[in-house]
Amino acid sequence: MVQAGGDIALAVIGFATIVISFMYSDSGHPWLDAHGCFQIRTFWINNLFIIIAVVLIALSEDYDIAIASLSSLQSPQGIVLRITVIFIIYHAIWWLVRNVKGYKRVVRDQPIPNPASWFFGG
Numbered sequence: 001m002v003q004a005g006g007d008i009a010l011a012v013i014g015f016a017t018i019v020i021s022f023m024y025s026d027s028g029h030p031w032l033d034a035h036g037c038f039q040i041r042t043f044w045i046n047n048l049f050i051i052i053a054v055v056l057i058a059l060s061e062d063y064d065i066a067i068a069s070l071s072s073l074q075s076p077q078g079i080v081l082r083i084t085v086i087f088i089i090y091h092a093i094w095w096l097v098r099n100v101k102g103y104k105r106v107v108r109d110q111p112i113p114n115p116a117s118w119f120f121g122g
Contacts, residue, residue: 018043031111038102038115042095045118049091056084094119 021036021043060080101120105112112121 014043014046031109034111034115035102035106038098038112038121041116041118042098042102046091046095049087049094053084053088053091056080056087060084 018040021039025033025036025040027033027036060078097120102112105121114121
C-alpha cells in the first residue's frame with residue numbers, strides 16, 4: 001500500500017513538472033527553454049522505457065526466481081528475465097545521469113547542448 005502511494009506521488013510530481021515545463025516553455029530565455037524541452041523529453045522517454053519494461057516483465061511472468069537453477073536461465077523466460085534486468089538497470093542509470101546533468105547545467109545557468117537527444121543531452 002505504501003509503495004503504491006509513493007508511485008502515485010511520483011507520477012503526480014512528474015506530471016506537474018511537465019505541465020509547468022509546457023507553461024513556461026516560451027520564457028524568452030533560450031537556456032531555460034532548452035531545459036524545458038529536455039525535461040519534457042525526459043518525461044516521455046522515461047514513460048516509453050517503463051512501458052517496455054512492463055512488457056518485458058509480462059513476457060517473463062511465469063518465471064519463478066526463487067526456484068531458478070542455472071539451467072532454467074537458458075529457457076525463453078529466463079533469457080527474457082535477464083534482458084529485462086539489464087534493461088531496467090540501463091534505464092535507472094540513464095534516468096539518473098540525465099537528471100544530474102540537467103540539474104548541474106540549470107544551477108550554472110547553462111543550456112542543454114542538445115535537448116532533443118535520446119541520451120544525455122550532449
